[in-house]
Amino acid sequence: MSNITDTPPKLVVEGLYKIFGKHPQQALQWVKEGMNKQELLDQKHHVLGLQDINLSIQPRSIEVIMGLSGSGKSTLIRHFNRLLEPTAGKILLDGEDILTFNQRQLREMRLHKIAMVFQKFALMPHLTIAENVQYGLKLRGSSLKEADLQERCTYWLERVGLKGMEQHYPRQLSGGMQQRVGLARALATDADILLMDEAFSALDPLIRTDMQDMLLSLQQELNKTIIFITHDLDEALRIGDSIAILRDGALIQQGNAQDILLNPVDAYVRRFVADVNRTRVLKVKTIMQGMNALPTDIDDSRPMTVKGSRSVEYLLNKTILQNPSAIWVVNNKGERIGYIDRAILANTIGRDEEADQDWEGLWAASA
Amino acid sequence: MDWLTEFPALSYDALREINKAVDTTFRDFSREYGSSIEQFFDPLLQFLVWLEQLLITTPWPIIIGLVALVSWFASRNYKIVLGATISLLLIGIFGMWENTMSTLSIITVCTLLSILLGLPIGILMAHSNRAQSFITPILDVMQTMPSFVYLIPVVMLLGIGKVPGVIAVVIYAIPPMIRLTNLGIRHVDKAVLEAAEAFGSTYWQKLRQVQLPLALPSIFAGINQTIMMSLSMVVIASMIGVKGLGQPVLKAITNQYFAMGLFNGLAIVALAIIFDRVSQSYGKRLQGQHNA
Ligand SMILES: Nc1ncnc2c1ncn2[C@@H]1O[C@H](COP(=O)(O)OP(=O)(O)OP(=O)(O)O)[C@@H](O)[C@H]1O
Ligand SMILES: [Mg+2]
Numbered sequence: 001m002s003n004i005t006d007t008p009p010k011l012v013v014e015g016l017y018k019i020f021g022k023h024p025q026q027a028l029q030w031v032k033e034g035m036n037k038q039e040l041l042d043q044k045h046h047v048l049g050l051q052d053i054n055l056s057i058q059p060r061s062i063e064v065i066m067g068l069s070g071s072g073k074s075t076l077i078r079h080f081n082r083l084l085e086p087t088a089g090k091i092l093l094d095g096e097d098i099l100t101f102n103q104r105q106l107r108e109m110r111l112h113k114i115a116m117v118f119q120k121f122a123l124m125p126h127l128t129i130a131e132n133v134q135y136g137l138k139l140r141g142s143s144l145k146e147a148d149l150q151e152r153c154t155y156w157l158e159r160v161g162l163k164g165m166e167q168h169y170p171r172q173l174s175g176g177m178q179q180r181v182g183l184a185r186a187l188a189t190d191a192d193i194l195l196m197d198e199a200f201s202a203l204d205p206l207i208r209t210d211m212q213d214m215l216l217s218l219q220q221e222l223n224k225t226i227i228f229i230t231h232d233l234d235e236a237l238r239i240g241d242s243i244a245i246l247r248d249g250a251l252i253q254q255g256n257a258q259d260i261l262l263n264p265v266d267a268y269v270r271r272f273v274a275d276v277n278r279t280r281v282l283k284v285k286t287i288m289q290g291m292n293a294l295p296t297d298i299d300d301s302r303p304m305t306v307k308g309s310r311s312v313e314y315l316l317n318k319t320i321l322q323n324p325s326a327i328w329v330v331n332n333k334g335e336r337i338g339y340i341d342r343a344i345l346a347n348t349i350g351r352d353e354e355a356d357q358d359w360e361g362l363w364a365a366s367a
Numbered sequence: 368m369d370w371l372t373e374f375p376a377l378s379y380d381a382l383r384e385i386n387k388a389v390d391t392t393f394r395d396f397s398r399e400y401g402s403s404i405e406q407f408f409d410p411l412l413q414f415l416v417w418l419e420q421l422l423i424t425t426p427w428p429i430i431i432g433l434v435a436l437v438s439w440f441a442s443r444n445y446k447i448v449l450g451a452t453i454s455l456l457l458i459g460i461f462g463m464w465e466n467t468m469s470t471l472s473i474i475t476v477c478t479l480l481s482i483l484l485g486l487p488i489g490i491l492m493a494h495s496n497r498a499q500s501f502i503t504p505i506l507d508v509m510q511t512m513p514s515f516v517y518l519i520p521v522v523m524l525l526g527i528g529k530v531p532g533v534i535a536v537v538i539y540a541i542p543p544m545i546r547l548t549n550l551g552i553r554h555v556d557k558a559v560l561e562a563a564e565a566f567g568s569t570y571w572q573k574l575r576q577v578q579l580p581l582a583l584p585s586i587f588a589g590i591n592q593t594i595m596m597s598l599s600m601v602v603i604a605s606m607i608g609v610k611g612l613g614q615p616v617l618k619a620i621t622n623q624y625f626a627m628g629l630f631n632g633l634a635i636v637a638l639a640i641i642f643d644r645v646s647q648s649y650g651k652r653l654q655g656q657h658n659a
Contacts, residue, residue, distance in 0.1 A: 083564060107567050110564075110565060110567035116562070116565040118558055119558075122556070122559050122562035124562075185566075
């Protein structure tokens with residue numbers, strides 16, 4: 001599917017296990033012999049945090065990790081910068097196994113390659129906003145001049161919309177503003193990987209949407225590899241290029257939003273996606289017909305065009321307003337790449353279980 | 368059935384033997400090492416004498432001015448400054464200036480020593496649960512053991528004088544410093560520590576830039592309590608030859624001079640209140656900086 005590309009992955013996780021308890025290696029054997037999370041907890045008093053995670057994350061994309069509370073999301077993301085040590089497995093960053101790193105290499109990686117944004121912001125309460133933003137840079141020691149620090153700090157504060165707040169303290173800021181500082185602190189290090197553990201979950205819905213927009217617009221230009229944890233599917237679908245779903249410490253599905261919506265692998269995932277407004281999530285290009293399979297009777301007197309990257313919801317609104325005779329899907333350059341059949345569009349609104357089958361067929365055709 | 372009504376204690380002779388064994392062992396120890404231990408503490412004694420002389424020989428208006436200045440910068444509260452100044456003036460008028468300066472010097476040294484020793488011990492305790500479970504019972508003993516009891520070995524080792532006095536006071540006054548340092552560090556928000564680590568802090572950077580600054584209000588509460596407890600030990604310390612406000616109190620007790628005891632006692636109280644208000648308002652100001 002769409003996440004299989006030619007570029008080498010940024011981060012690869014192979015056979016990752018994490019078991020909390022006194023004798024993790026012993027417990028690992030039991031798990032490999034087939035014991036599940038509940039049994040391990042009840043009988044052996046060990047917590048199965050992660051089991052056999054295999055994951056590959058593309059550079060310059062937003063990978064969302066989803067799952068219910070306790071499914072191991074935080075545990076997984078904390079392995080990427082080795083805040084936690086795995087019980088077994090490999091983690092490759094740009095092809096290098098970070099588990100073989102010594103203290104110095106590990107520190108180097110945290111200083112330069114991976115930055116993190118936290119759910120409860122985790123700003124230093126005794127430092128000013130400016131000092132907080134410069135925190136990661138200052139840890140590097142003498143390599144940066146004071147003027148340089150100031151400049152970067154001012155730049156990033158402005159980018160996250162907090163110009164002029166340098167001398168305030170975190171407690172003087174609202175939650176949303178504090179998280180902007182958290183984001184600026186992470187971005188200021190120029191790390192190309194950003195770990196975000198429920199970074200927006202503590203914020204009000206409106207502010208949360210603002211933050212998502214800001215992150216997306218920053219990402220358009222920065223092209224970082226972002227690993228974003230959330231338990232909110234709407235958020236996941238909105239920002240994720242790819243979504244990984246965890247349950248009881250195991251990875252049960254990874255794919256893009258369309259994959260997850262159209263082909264949930266099991267009841268757990270289906271439950272996750274049950275309440276989603278599909279027209280908002282699905283992209284126009286997933287329901288179009290290719291140029292090689294056009295109907296013969298197209299009335300092109302009042303044509304309308306829509307970009308393939310737009311949502312179906314947008315398409316519906318536009319269709320109702322303009323009442324075109326034909327709907328063409330175009331790419332960013334304005335070239336026609338497909339055609340929308342009205343019958344299929346109608347199905348999108350009044351979809352039922354049978355429509356699901358059609359959808360899958362359509363999806364397969366357009367992929 | 369004797370052993371039920373009468374506790375089956377060791378015989379008088381056996382007890383006497385045990386006591387004698389402990390005493391002679393310790394006496395031999397102090398004969399053997401007493402003078403080298405004394406030598407070890409010599410710099411401390413020099414410093415004590417020097418500070419006491421400095422405080423006594425400095426003209427009193429300068430001392431009062433300095434106290435007022437320090438109070439102002441610590442508390443930014445003119446009431447506290449005024450109270451400190453007036454108390455010191457009254458102390459001087461009632462002829463207790465020199466003793467007060469002696470006490471001030473001893474308290475200063477004891478507090479400095481407690482901080483110097485207590486801070487690293489507190490940090491160690493916060494760092495390791497094992498250290499904590501080892502040190503906590505020792506602190507409990509230090510705080511609950513009647514102070515007279517540990518005066519005995521100190522005096523046996525070092526005789527009577529300033530240094531044994533300081534040691535006794537520090538033993539009594541250091542536990543809150545250690546405890547509150549430990550507590551302050553342990554209570555630092557885990558999320559903030561995790562952030563420090565995630566951005567690449569080393570262990571020492573984390574301690575110096577995050578844990579200690581955030582534990583500072585708690586550490587200051589510890590310093591405050593240490594000062595208060597040192598002051599309350601002044602009278603007992605005077606029993607082993609420490610000069611200062613404790614000595615006239617002791618004299619007043621043995622000779623039943625009520626007024627003399629009262630005035631000197633009030634002088635101790637005045638010192639205590641000054642120290643307390645100044646250090647507490649400083650601690651509060653520190654705290655106000657972090658928490659809304
Ligand atoms: N230090 C630890 N010791 C023991 N068990 C732990 C530890 N940390 C996490 N766990 C357990 O591992 C499992 C996964 O926890 P984790 O925090 O990764 O979940 P999560 O998906 O982030 O949940 P949430 O949405 O609540 O943040 C849970 O069962 C949790 O109890
Ligand atoms: Mg979590």
